[in-house]
Amino acid sequence: MKRETAALITIIGALTLAAPSIARAVTVHNIKSTRHDSKMIEIAIAPLESRSNARAGIEFAKVVSFDLKFSGYFDPSEDLAAALKSAERDKARGSIDFASWRKLTSHFLLKGAIETDPGKRGKVTLSASIYNVGNGANLFRKRYTGYQEQLRLMAHMVSDDILDRFTGEKGVATTRIAYTSRLDRGKDLFMIDYDGANRQRLTNDRSLVLFPAFSQRKNQILFTSYTRRNPDLYLLDLISRERSVVSKKLGLNTTGEFDPVGDRIVFSLSYRGNSEIYIVNADGSGARKITQARSIETSPTFSPDGRSIAFTSDRNGSPQIYVMRDDGSDVRRMTHTGRYNESPTWSPTGDYIAFSSLGDGNFDIAMIDATDLDRDRARPLIHLTNQPGNDESPSFSPRGRHIVFSSNRSGTKQLYLMNRSGANQTQLTSSSGGAFSPSWGGSILDALTE
Amino acid sequence: MRLFELSSAARWTTLVMATMALTLAGACSKKAKVEAEQDVGADNPDASAPPFVEAQMELENIYFDYNEAMIREEAKAVLAAHAEWLKANENVQLQIEGHCDERGTEEYNLALGELRANAVKDYLVSMGVNSDRIYTISYGEELPVDPEHNEAAWAKNRRAQFSVTYQ
Numbered sequence: 001m002k003r004e005t006a007a008l009i010t011i012i013g014a015l016t017l018a019a020p021s022i023a024r025a026v027t028v029h030n031i032k033s034t035r036h037d038s039k040m041i042e043i044a045i046a047p048l049e050s051r052s053n054a055r056a057g058i059e060f061a062k063v064v065s066f067d068l069k070f071s072g073y074f075d076p077s078e079d080l081a082a083a084l085k086s087a088e089r090d091k092a093r094g095s096i097d098f099a100s101w102r103k104l105t106s107h108f109l110l111k112g113a114i115e116t117d118p119g120k121r122g123k124v125t126l127s128a129s130i131y132n133v134g135n136g137a138n139l140f141r142k143r144y145t146g147y148q149e150q151l152r153l154m155a156h157m158v159s160d161d162i163l164d165r166f167t168g169e170k171g172v173a174t175t176r177i178a179y180t181s182r183l184d185r186g187k188d189l190f191m192i193d194y195d196g197a198n199r200q201r202l203t204n205d206r207s208l209v210l211f212p213a214f215s216q217r218k219n220q221i222l223f224t225s226y227t228r229r230n231p232d233l234y235l236l237d238l239i240s241r242e243r244s245v246v247s248k249k250l251g252l253n254t255t256g257e258f259d260p261v262g263d264r265i266v267f268s269l270s271y272r273g274n275s276e277i278y279i280v281n282a283d284g285s286g287a288r289k290i291t292q293a294r295s296i297e298t299s300p301t302f303s304p305d306g307r308s309i310a311f312t313s314d315r316n317g318s319p320q321i322y323v324m325r326d327d328g329s330d331v332r333r334m335t336h337t338g339r340y341n342e343s344p345t346w347s348p349t350g351d352y353i354a355f356s357s358l359g360d361g362n363f364d365i366a367m368i369d370a371t372d373l374d375r376d377r378a379r380p381l382i383h384l385t386n387q388p389g390n391d392e393s394p395s396f397s398p399r400g401r402h403i404v405f406s407s408n409r410s411g412t413k414q415l416y417l418m419n420r421s422g423a424n425q426t427q428l429t430s431s432s433g434g435a436f437s438p439s440w441g442g443s444i445l446d447a448l449t450e
Numbered sequence: 451m452r453l454f455e456l457s458s459a460a461r462w463t464t465l466v467m468a469t470m471a472l473t474l475a476g477a478c479s480k481k482a483k484v485e486a487e488q489d490v491g492a493d494n495p496d497a498s499a500p501p502f503v504e505a506q507m508e509l510e511n512i513y514f515d516y517n518e519a520m521i522r523e524e525a526k527a528v529l530a531a532h533a534e535w536l537k538a539n540e541n542v543q544l545q546i547e548g549h550c551d552e553r554g555t556e557e558y559n560l561a562l563g564e565l566r567a568n569a570v571k572d573y574l575v576s577m578g579v580n581s582d583r584i585y586t587i588s589y590g591e592e593l594p595v596d597p598e599h600n601e602a603a604w605a606k607n608r609r610a611q612f613s614v615t616y617q
Contacts, residue, residue, distance in 0.1 A: 185593065208592055211557065230494035230587065231560070248494040252564050252588060255557050268561065273568025273586070275561040296561040312558060318517075319558050342555040356555050363555075392555055437556060 040075035041166060043068060044105040044133070046087045047080075048126070049113040056114060056148075058084075060126075060155045064110065066195055067159030067173040070426075072401075072419055073166065077104040087111075101133045109133050110162070114151070122147050128158045130165075140165050152197060153444070172397045174443040177404055178202070178212040178221050179415060182433035189223055189236070194397075194404075194417075194440070196428045202236060211255050214441030216348070216398060217262035221439070222246065224254045233267055235282075246284045255299045258282070259306045259326075260348075266309055266326075268298040277311055279326065290328030301346045301353075302326070308373060310334070310344040310353050321355055323373055334368055337381055343393055346370065347420070349400040356392040357381060363390040365405050365422075384422035395440045396420075404428065404438040509535070509544075509612035512570065513605060517554070519565035521573050529570065532612065533577035544579075546570050547611040548588040549595075551604035556590055563588030570610045 045065050048057035068074035077083065086100045101109045109131045117123035123145060130140040142161060144154045156173035163171040175194045180187040189203040189212055203209050205227040212223040219238040224231050233246040233253035247253040249269055256267035262282060269278045277300045280287040291297045295315040302309055310323045319340045324331040335341040340358040347354065357366035364386055368379040385391040389409030396403055401420055406413050413434040418425040429435040509532050512525035536542060548567030550559035567586035575581045596603035
């Protein structure tokens with residue numbers, strides 16, 4: 001475990017972004033208008049030119065195609081056979097035959113090459129360029145260096161750079177998602193890339209591991225484990241792979257979540273049987289109780305400014321969403337319709353709280369407006385899913401444009417992705433042990449360049 | 451067994467410390483603060499016992515209504531019998547597991563299972579069983595006895611389950 005970690009850091013350290021100024025020097029024309037009319041940006045993605053590894057070139061095209069399509073702004077050409085043929089023609093000619101690419105896209109073409117670095121074993125340089133197929137203008141060019149095994153990560157970096165270049169938005173292509181999956185009688189903690197690749201098992205507790213929550217600032221995951229028989233709250237550092245105890249009081253120590261800065265952890269702790277919300281410093285010191293009720297209080301989530309907390313409480317009979325200040329004052333009920341509303345998560349943009357809502361028959365993902373908290377006003381439920389089966393445990397992507405959630409609509413519980421509007425619902429996992437309680441984390445690059 | 455000895459010891463230490471703290475607090479009128487700290491409860495004694503304890507003596511389960519932790523009338527007779535048996539067997543430690551059906555979120559059900567386990571504990575204590583002999587734990591909806599998705603299965607899964615160990 002230790003050795004792998006050390007290797008990973010070295011690899012990331014070796015990844016360098018080169019020469020963004022090249023792209024900036026090129027006139028970027030027609031891009032803003034493309035974005036603002038509701039039409040999608042068409043793009044053909046050529047397999048990478050590679051002297052030694054044709055399969056890597058095709059994998060690159062598939063990764064970038066998924067990323068760009070997922071962003072919601074691009075409509076990548078899916079005709080891989082035609083792209084291969086056009087790429088072959090370019091190679092034979094020694095120049096780009098834009099006429100042949102225009103059959104696949106009316107807007108842009110992504111071309112690239114991968115070369116092994118003769119000086120450094122295992123190292124590769126990937127170069128990517130985007131052309132306007134109408135006039136052949138080069139709109140973007142960038143080089144990435146890393147190790148051969150990091151091809152997928154480099155492809156994701158290309159995707160996010162393209163998204164940034166064309167829309168000004170930061171993408172999610174290098175982010176990861178933590179979740180739990182069943183093994184034997186228990187559950188363990190897993191992590192995957194946002195596109196479902198690179199599944200890693202993070203715990204081997206032979207017990208129950210529940211409710212992972214990524215820190216957006218630090219490369220850490222909070223979770224509850226029964227490994228010492230009691231459900232205790234732990235913190236796992238993804239770089240050192242070391243685990244520390246945050247809270248291990250007899251009873252439940254569950255549903256931990258970091259504040260946006262990463263200094264405090266809010267969680268649910270039961271003593272004498274009744275769950276209340278507590279805040280504790282990130283090192284586990286200074287636990288303080290901030291709710292006091294005879295009912296169940298659980299699933300706390302910080303607002304992005306760290307000043308408010310949303311949580312589930314059944315103080316009025318059925319579980320509903322409430323909001324309070326981070327000192328426990330000014331408690332307000334936020335949901336009034338729906339039989340049960342549970343497991344809130346605050347959007348990173350602050351404007352919405354998403355949660356699991358039981359209407360007639362099954363749970364859907366819904367959200368409410370979370371602005372103007374001081375004002376008591378109607379906050380109608382906005383339903384994002386409406387499928388047979390139970391949709392639960394929503395978690396926003398780092399910038400709030402997407403949501404991951406769990407659903408048993410296919411029979412077993414698996415993870416699904418969607419836009420914040422509820423559009424483009426896509427199944428992410430097909431795990432034999434199911435997939436539960438997803439938490440969407442930050443970019444692997446942000447985490448490792450700290 | 452070892453776990454329960456540790457557990458009792460931890461609770462005893464906490465009790466002694468709390469009593470001392472309260473005595474001191476009385477002198478300098480900081481009682482409220484001391485109580486707030488005490489309210490966090492005792493630490494998990496970190497026993498490395500297997501996570502799923504197998505029952506050595508079958509004590510009959512009791513069952514709950516949907517989204518309720520109240521002890522049903524028919525369960526009271528079952529618990530009365532358990533209490534008598536526990537009082538007659540002083541060397542026995544009892545673990546009460548609270549379980550839920552699959553409806554509702556995992557988070558909420560874990561809290562509900564905790565309420566159920568503690569409702570059972572309180573009932574047994576009211577019948578004269580020493581609370582130091584009882585350990586509660588919630589498994590929420592994680593360990594169903596019946597994996598089906600219908601009312602018959604849910605009714606079986608909304609339960610308190612018992613396991614006993616001998617000192």
